[in-house]
Amino acid sequence: MKSISIKEILSTEPKHQEVTINGWVKTFRSNRFIALNDGSTIHNIxxxxxxxxxxEELLKQIATGAALKITGTLVESQGRGQSVEIQTNDIFVHGSADPETYPIQPKKHSMEFLREKAHLRIRxxxxxAVMRVRSALAFAVHKYFTDNGFYYFHAPIITGSDAEGAGEMFRVTTLDEKNPPLDENGEVNHKEDFFGKETNLTVSGQLEAEAYAMALGKVYTFGPTFRxxxxxxxxxxxxxxxxxxEMAFHDLDANMDLAEDFIKGVLSYVLENCADDLAFLxxxxxxxxxTKPQAERSDMAxxxxxxxxxxxxFKRVTYTEAIEILRNSKPNKKKKFKYPINEWGADLQSEHERFLVEKHFKCPVILFDYPAKIKAFYMRLNEDGETVRAMDILFPGIGEIVGGSQREERLDVLKxxxxxxxxxxxxxxWYLDLRKFGTAVHSGFGLGFERLVLFATGMGNIRDVIPFPRTPQNAEF
Known part of the structure; x- marks a missing residue:
């Protein structure tokens, strides 16, 4: 008999029909009640x-973590908390789990412990719940852009440029690390490397996406980046x-409009399609x-x-207005900020961004027209010669979640x-060529997907919203 998902079976009317399900044991109580889950829903059957x-030997194999196939009769539940249950007729053990060594027992585990068991914490x-929401968000991203006339563009993961100017990139090389070839100056000769030049893992697909936007109109990338x-x-x-x-013929205002509508669109999708998981989270x-002091608790569920x-x-505020608000704020005057705001041109920190969102405006904020000296070279210079057409979207609990700009389309200014x-x-x-041949106003933004998942799930650490986190001194899985 074909098995069906637990999500489907929980919404099926019980008519004493025979059903087959597969899943993992959550609990096995009193040698009588098996709570089974197959990952399709937060709920067990x-x-x-x-x-x-x-x-008796079969029953000994049934413990938390064991994988089972169960065939039985679907009936109305006699217990609380579920509408249906299965009267078990047959049990097949796909794989047992030793209760003495299986680490994910039905009790509360710390996040730190579960990060050490990242291959099992999904159980x-x-x-x-977090990963189902993550999956729904990823689908919503593609759906939103497809519905709005964008083309999905795969940016290269190996790059010879540093789009952010950060200099904090992972090198890609096939040279012998113990005995690399040297040039006449005693430096590593990258001409003998695989690509004939120094290359890295990308921090952004933006520059390449600009090239495609200047032919396809509206494109988007959605892929892994590294820092x-x-x-x-x-x-x-x-x-x-x-x-x-990245969008051709879009100025900063259109860019801000799109970013706001995009975020609202994907969050709406999750609200409509992940109700059970969101309720659990x-x-x-x-x-x-x-468990937190009253002052640290969130104002909203x-x-x-x-x-x-x-x-x-979203509230739209210029950087200059934001600096004045921060400079005159109580935390700044009372020296409560770790990074005091004294003058125009300061690079805003998370504490400043969260103050603007959570304390001052009490809503999402879009800051725009930043000082040129604290932003990337590709952002369009304003007429004042001091600010650029940049924008950041700030969220409660997160700080910056989106960073974007109108790109500098003028060849002479860019050079x-x-x-x-x-x-x-x-x-x-090649990037300069885009300004030589058919240049036009264009804009784009970047949104760190994990920060969006962090916000949507209410989790407190970004390492807990990606399947296998990569952090300093940690690439275990």
């Missing part, structure tokens, strides 16, 4: 066993996924909040927070900016 019908309710930043904070990963749309978050984002307009930053023209000759 109860399978009632008449232990006298089954061999917990928390991580299965060799030695940071162990709860907001940073060495390997993460980026969503990066909300309860988990509320239980966690109870998880689902309320997501609806608040979807239903309200001047590259020269000022000592970026050789020969390294980005």
């Amino acid at each position: 109860q399978c009632v066993v008449d232990f006298e019908q089954f061999d 917990t309710n928390t991580f299965s 060799a930043e030695n940071s162990n904070t709860s907001r940073h990963l060495a390997e993460f996924w980026m969503i990066e749309p 909300e309860k988990r978050l509320l239980d966690e909040e109870k 998880l689902i309320e927070k997501l609806k608040f984002i979807v239903d309200n307009n 001047e900016k590259m020269a000022a930053l000592n970026i050789p023209e020969e390294e980005l000759w």
Whole structure:
């Protein structure tokens, strides 16, 4: 008999029909009640066993973590918490799990412990819920862009350029690390490397996406990016996924419109399609909040927070206005900020971004027109010569979730900016070509996918919203 998912069976009307399911044991109580889950839903199905019908040796194999196939009769449940249950007629053990050594027991585990068991943590309710939401968000990203006329573009993962100018990149090489070839100056001769030049894992697909936008109109990338930043904070990963749309004939205002509509669109999809998982994650978050001091507790429950984002307009504020607000704020005057705001031109930190969102405006904020000196070379210079057409979207609990800009489409201005930053023209000759041949106003933004998942699930650490986190000193799985 063909098996069906537990998600499907829980919504099936019980008519004493025979059904077959597969899944993993969550609990086995009193040699009578098996709670089985197959990953299709946060909910388990109860399978009632008449232990006298089954061999004792078989029952010994049924413990938390074991994989089973169960065939039985679907009936109305006699217990609380579920509408249907299965009267078990046959049990097949795909694989047993030794209760003495199986680490994911039905009890509370710390996040730190579960990160050490990342290959098994998905079997917990928390991580299965998070990863189903992550999957739904990923689908919603593709759906949104497809519905809005974008083409999906696969940006290269190996690159010879540093789009962000960060210099914190992972090298890609086939040279002998113990005895690399040297040039006449005693430096490593990258001409003898696989690509004939120094290459790295990409930090962004933006520059390449610009090339495709200038032919296809509207494109987006959604793929892995890498940053060799030695940071162990709860907001940073060495390997993460980026969503990066690029649009020809879009200025900064159109860029901000799209970014806001995009975020609302994907969060709406999750609210509509992940109700059970969000309800579970909300309860988990509320239980966690109870252990915090009153001052540190969130003003909104998880689902309320997501609806608040979807239903309200984002506040748009210039960087200059934001600096004045921060400079005159109580935390700044009382020196509560770790990084005090004293003058225009300061690079805003997470504490400043969260103050603007959570304390001052109490809604998502889009900051725009940043000082040119703290932003990347490719952002369009404003007429004042001091600011660029950049924008960041700030979220409660997260800080910056989106960074974008109108790109500099003027060849002469772009060359001047590259020269000022000592970026050789020969390294980005093809990027400059885009300004020579049919240049036009164009814009785009980048959204770190894990930060979006972090916000949508209410999790506190970015390492817990990606299947196998890559962080300094950690690439175990």
